[in-house]
Amino acid sequence: MACSAPRPAPNDLNAFLKSLPLALALCLLGLIGGIVAHYAHFPLPYMLGSLFCVALVTGLMPRALPQNYRFPEHFRSIFIGMIGATIGAKITWDVLGQLPQVSLSMAALTLFVPLTQWLNFLIFHKIGGYDRPTAFFSGSPGGLIEAIVSGEAAGADVRVLAVQQFLRIIMVVTCLPIGLSLYYGHPVGSAAGISLNRTAVGVEHVPAVIAIAVVGLLIFRRLHIPASQLIGPLICAAIVTLSGLSVIQAPSWLISGCQVVIGTSLGTRFAGMDLKRLVKATGLSILSVGTMVAVGLAMALSIAPITGQHMDVLLISFSPGGVTEMALIALSLNANPAVVTLHHLYRIILTVVMLGVAKRRQWFPNPADQQGPGKL
Template sequence: MAFFPEFRYLTRMTGLSPTLRMILLTALLLAFGGFGGLMAQIAHVPMPFMLGSLASAAIATALFQHGGLSGYRFPMKFRTGFIGLIGVMIGTQVQPHLFDEAAGLALSIGALALFVVLAHGGNFVIFRKIGGYNPPTAFFAGAPGGLMESLVMGEKAGADLHLLTAQQFLRIILVISVMPTALSLWLGHPVGSAAGASLGPQGPVPLFALLMIVLAAAGGLGLAKLVHLPAGQITGPLLLSAALTLSGLVDLHLPFWLIAVAQVVVGVSLGVRFAGMSARMLGRSIWLSALSVGWMLLLGAGFAVALMQVTGLDFLVLMISYSPGGVTEMSIIALSLAANPALVSLHHVVRILFTVSLMGLAERLLPVRKA
């Protein structure tokens, strides 16, 4: 941060209205996150704009959470708009040949139910026996998906909300940080953006095309809200974009710079989640989350290897589909690695549905409530 004395000065904003302060701080964090993304790209880091911006925002939050960033919350409605753009991008990847894999797809999606039960059970043991968390905190912290649902249900059940929030966000952050590098090591060569792959056209995009992209995202978000789609921020625009693509009426292609900006927004919104965590709490939570994520990734790799043999689906696609990050973040990874993002997104939406259903059932049947 010594290279950015302006950041220290600007985060001391006083005498401003809360709304203006939030806008200025958000713009500042996004600019800093964008710089971090560019540095990560130069260093050939996988998914540079999301991981670089996440790291930059986390550093800024750690340094200024008791100063200029005190009380700051990232505007989630702003984030939702960019998640909608990512959904549009994924929808453009839906092609007729996707339906040729219907038989294998049904088997891999069905196996997610067993994965969720095993992953959740192993996580409960980790957080309860090793972490020493009380039963409701261990149970809901171990949920392999459904971040917001786990927080709401966990709070009602008597979980420690600070620990629960830390573990759930660290699950997503660690998965998206580990996955691209782990896959490169597994396959023996760089993949995706680290190998020079591009997420979108590099040249200029006509203004009309940009307008259609924005309208597709807005229409998809409205559709998701109307029919209460699960993970609607991404699935609504995805479905609308897919329908437009399959119809042949519209040819939507997001430019590279717009996808990079969307990654920066998602990365910064994750990085600021480190606010309010003490060094001791963060260290303990990271250690437990590393055990939990390690367990789930090993389990997911086992499912991917087995399913690859019987379904004919690609290992890379299956591995990303069985990695328990967030729907948005894992979809971005699939885009970055050119690993059938539409199929990956479908798996993650189903994983969340299975996880939320399991949490609701177990909350009623198992002794996870605080005495």
């Protein structure tokens, strides 16, 4: 994808072009699921709706996809990059100016990430019986894409890993808004129809978003930055925003479209997953997410009197769910969504760095030496 990188081999390009029609057809199916989820008032409707729809169809009709089908990575990366650019644009000088006020909660978050990673590893390895790489990367409290990519390289069972990571996000972004909605007596988050964009954004902003995404992908992939397809555009957008060179905003329909592509690509990972395995993964996910939320709640309760921040806002900041949904919940509580986003970006970056260290230091055996899958 990079201009300065070697051009794709003809065989790779032909394979990509051949896989594109099926990918677009799957995205259309995902869009239908996203629209249904939107009108059903699901949180993160276009991502989760497309994920559920594609996973259901490919699960019921396993022959609908070619054997060992992989969603085109270069196609998906562009849309992940646009999400990264949109998030990075939320980092403004006003947000950075609040860093001293959130330094304690950031320090607590620095403890939260390795602690929950370790607890999750114990849950998936000791209780779930997963092999060490599958358990470690399944327990990542963030960085879904990087966890899957790094886990695959370390010899983890990708289907097990993908299911556990999907369930983490699904449970947090579904249960937390529902729980807070019951607590407050009214809907919160995207289920309340709230958007990160307070005003309508025109199509004229789209070229800038795409350009930032592409530039971030080109530069940071060559630097071998972990989760470069997300972090690269995010950093580039933050630089552009902070320097005042441009205002980076994405229309809601573009963000929804990106979520459809990402959700669709993730949904294809469920192909061939049987009900028994899914039930086991769900039980482990309930235990894992419950543990992470309990740790986050304990930290929020302990530092709330010192920081002066509301306990519920701190809980949202420590909840290992989707960045967008957590920001939407904060917005519905009249909290600064950018501050909540900053916490979650820091959580993701910490997690991605930790996964990168595990991968580069080769904490796990070579994939060729693995004796089998993750025993799901």
